[in-house]
Amino acid sequence: xxxxxxxxxxxxxxxxxxxxxxxxxxxxxxxxxxxxxxxxxxxxxxxxxxxxxxxxxxxxxxxxxxxxxxxxxxxxxxxxxxxxxxxxxxxxxxxxxxxxxxxxxxxxxxxxxxxxxxxxxxxxxxxxxxxxxxxxxxxxxxxxxxxxxxxxxxxxxxxxxxxxxxxxxxxxxxxxxxxxxxxxxxxxxxxxxxxxxxxxxxxxxxxxxxxxxxxxxxxxxxxxxxxxxxxxxxxxxxxxxxxxxxxxxxxxxxxxxxxxxxxxxxxxxxxxxxxxxxxxxxxxxxxxxxxxxxxxxxxxxxxxxxxxxxxxxxxxxxxxxxxxxxxxxxxxxxxxxxxxxxxxxxxxxxxxxxxxxxxxxxxxxxxxxxxxxxxxxxxxxxxxxxxxxxxxxxxxxx
Numbered sequence: 001x002x003x004x005x006x007x008x009x010x011x012x013x014x015x016x017x018x019x020x021x022x023x024x025x026x027x028x029x030x031x032x033x034x035x036x037x038x039x040x041x042x043x044x045x046x047x048x049x050x051x052x053x054x055x056x057x058x059x060x061x062x063x064x065x066x067x068x069x070x071x072x073x074x075x076x077x078x079x080x081x082x083x084x085x086x087x088x089x090x091x092x093x094x095x096x097x098x099x100x101x102x103x104x105x106x107x108x109x110x111x112x113x114x115x116x117x118x119x120x121x122x123x124x125x126x127x128x129x130x131x132x133x134x135x136x137x138x139x140x141x142x143x144x145x146x147x148x149x150x151x152x153x154x155x156x157x158x159x160x161x162x163x164x165x166x167x168x169x170x171x172x173x174x175x176x177x178x179x180x181x182x183x184x185x186x187x188x189x190x191x192x193x194x195x196x197x198x199x200x201x202x203x204x205x206x207x208x209x210x211x212x213x214x215x216x217x218x219x220x221x222x223x224x225x226x227x228x229x230x231x232x233x234x235x236x237x238x239x240x241x242x243x244x245x246x247x248x249x250x251x252x253x254x255x256x257x258x259x260x261x262x263x264x265x266x267x268x269x270x271x272x273x274x275x276x277x278x279x280x281x282x283x284x285x286x287x288x289x290x291x292x293x294x295x296x297x298x299x300x301x302x303x304x305x306x307x308x309x310x311x312x313x314x315x316x317x318x319x320x321x322x323x324x325x326x327x328x329x330x331x332x333x334x335x336x337x338x339x340x341x342x343x344x345x346x347x348x349x350x351x352x353x354x355x356x357x358x359x360x361x362x363x364x365x366x367x368x369x370x371x372x373x374x375x376x377x378x379x380x381x382x383x384x385x386x387x388x389x390x391x392x393x394x395x396x397x398x
Contacts, residue, residue: 069096178319
């Protein structure tokens with residue numbers, strides 16, 4: 001039998017997809033499972049986007065496109081970046097890919113040589129370290145503590161840099177914590193990156209989903225020097241509820257974009273044509289559905305946050321963005337006689353029929369991630385089940 005490549009054997013399966021698969025399996029067996037694991041909005045894609053995609057197919061737009069994406073879509077992305085962040089990019093500085101995840105994968109393949117280091121603040125999105133390893137790089141984890149609102153400091157960054165450091169990933173708003181870096185915090189991190197000539201990978205996929213009056217700031221907009229040092233990663237998946245359409249993009253250094261384009265030409269050929277026409281409509285059309293979705297998420301967050309933190313042994317920083325709660329449940333797990341949060345989460349699914357993602361998959365073993373991208377009724381029911389589960393387990397011990 002053919003031996004698998006060592007880089008593939010070293011991969012850790014996505015914990016978010018694994019928990020979602022298990023929840024679906026139980027649902028198929030007839031159990032009333034409430035899934036809080038998926039990282040996608042529960043709203044359908046806005047109708048004008050669907051209509052634009054259908055229209056493109058009916059008009060015969062079903063063939064290959066340029067590997068870096070349709071010129072019309074790149075033009076709309078450039079307009080969006082100028083409109084929202086005041087950033088100017090040429091078409092040659094933008095590449096469209098099959099989702100922001102694929103764009104990130106292509107970026108790491110284009111910039112990393114064996115042994116190169118990428119600094120990744122912890123907690124992190126589950127695919128960051130795996131993608132770095134697939135490019136034969138080394139993920140270097142820097143702990144963003146709860147005491148500092150899950151954000152790293154300029155001093156921590158400075159102390160983590162070595163001669164092999166190639167890049168840092170900044171994800172704001174963050175998956176899984178929902179935390180947002182301020183302009184001042186980004187400026188301080190940026191100065192360290194400029195000092196050491198480190199590429200900044202700014203993952204801004206949750207940019208449109210911010211709450212409590214918070215404002216998203218792209219590190220690329222702070223100065224011309226930081227813009228030239230930054231690769232902005234974004235897409236329509238979260239902002240326009242288009243997760244299945246698989247359209248994301250990178251904007252930044254022209255040489256890097258060219259290398260990514262050459263690589264994409266030998267891997268995917270091009271992003272799906274129909275989806276690109278949908279993305280054109282997403283950026284060129286009305287943004288009202290985006291704001292309506294944001295308001296719905298904020299209402300859900302404000303409703304269930306107090307209910308969740310009222311559970312004994314559960315503490316949680318209130319997120320400023322994305323659609324996740326990332327509570328520390330270590331004390332609740334211990335009080336319920338579980339050795340780890342992973343065991344606690346597994347029992348929640350099996351016994352309380354609530355699917356959450358253990359924080360270990362994000363590099364934070366004391367926490368768990370709950371997505372509030374589901375109806376308010378389901379959310380309140382899920383939190384109620386978690387509360388009952390913890391209370392009953394604690395009562396059994398007494």
